[in-house]
Amino acid sequence: MIQGATVHTVSNGDMQNSDILFENGKIISIGHKQDFPPETEIIDATDQHVFPGLISAGSTLGLQEIG
DSSP: OEEEEEEEOSSSOEEEEEEEEEETTEEEEEESSOOOOTTOOOEEOTTOEEOOOOSOTTOOTTHHHHO
């Protein structure tokens, strides 16, 4: 879990002091003060920002034009 971050969303604005809970490498929940299993690894993200993926690493857009 990433805990205590400012989460910047595409459609819902910014969520202050939020947690992002993952299971098997996928996001299953984003919210405030979430319950989580005791064995959950916690990443303290206080004063940090989380953004959605903005760039596709697999994209070749623009690469042909520059050689």
